[in-house]
Amino acid sequence: MNIRMFKKGDLILIISLVLLSGLILAWNTFSSSSKEGPVTAVITQNGTVLKTIDLASVKNPESLDVSQSFHQVILVEKGRICFSESDCRDKICVKSGWLTKIGDKAVCMPSKTVITLVGDHQEIDSIAY
């Protein structure tokens, strides 16, 4: 071990850099993704994004009217979102119920409206059904 290979200044620099990278690593691991991390709801209609909502920051329940070819309402509350009303035929969108976790998805085929919950830490990439 020849510690004298470096000057004192070098050592301080190296140690502080190591500490700094450690801090950044810790920040990346724990801040943005503790448990599941922030959950964002993305609402698209016919492939176009209508709205993105950070579900954690929703304070009061809100109804979004996304009616186009059908009468359709999406309800957003803190941490969850759902299709609450639709006059499409099978109402599969409404029956999908609340979406709460990353990867959850509700689709209305007739109105071509999709709600997807996205986030950094997704356990499952896609579902075969």
Added chain:
Amino acid sequence: MKKQAYLLISLILIALFLLTACGPAKPFTADDFAMGTVITQELYGADAQKTSQKVIAKIKALEALMTINASGGDVNRLNDQDGNGYVAVNPETMSVLKSARKISELSGGAFDVTVGPVVKAWGIGSDKPQLPPDAVLKHLVALIDYKDVQLDQANNRVSLQRPGQIVDLGGIAKGYAGDVAKAIYQKNGIQSALINLGGNVVVLGHKPDGSTWCIGIQNPRSETGEVVGVVHVSDQAVVTSGDYQRYFEKDGKRYCHIIDTQTGYPAESGLMSTTIVASSSTEADGLSTATFVLGLTKGLDLIKRYGQAEAIFITTDKKIYVTKGLQGNFELKDARHEYTYVQEG
């Protein structure tokens, strides 16, 4: 000596910084509607958005060729000329019909694209599903025979032998579209992508961090999005057929959309779902339907004879059978402990 050591340590530190400062790469994602379903794509790399648009345009073109819900496509022109000689078709239609033929032969007709007349009579998934009379079904089942689809490959022509026959590519066209999408990704320099065509999943490569893709298998008796397990795959298709996707109920009985080509009635083979993992999405699509119709024992035998696929079968008595080659990549995620996991030998 000192200088070299200093340089080395600096390099390590720079590498450390690069590793820690960058978050995970974000994919480009898109939801589109085609082939009567929702299509989700997830692409990494440059040109992701443009490539995804090319894929959707291509899928819509394939849909126009192969649909039976709108006139003018290859398959409808073929169906209009039932018992009336050859019809010229696009090479891609020919390619799908060829793959269909292969799976039909291998499965002894459990998968058969000439099931059309029976599918139409039931109308499952349409506005007016109904239970056709026994006699009608008997008559229509007699029209099912894949050998009556004659392929003139040299001239890209196809004929349908008998009047009244209808080709329905609903059990294989989405599978083909998955393979086509993967080829388009590759051609455009994408190394990492996933496409989900109404439940048919195809992945290209690994994820950008080198890990495998985690594909959930839908729990056949829970709400959409709840899985019974996860398969870890790269460069493969994961295709599921189940009795829960499209069905109608009459007098308390559930009639699913997958027809047993022997009886003309919805398949009741003791399976709730079959999942095929294979490199060909087209063939996996046909195989998932065939194995669903055949049931557990004959289905496993079919997978063995095909030789290039692995499978997950879920029986109505809630057992999950996983073939040998997949056991190392399958993870049971049965949150409510409803299912029994059986490792097939």
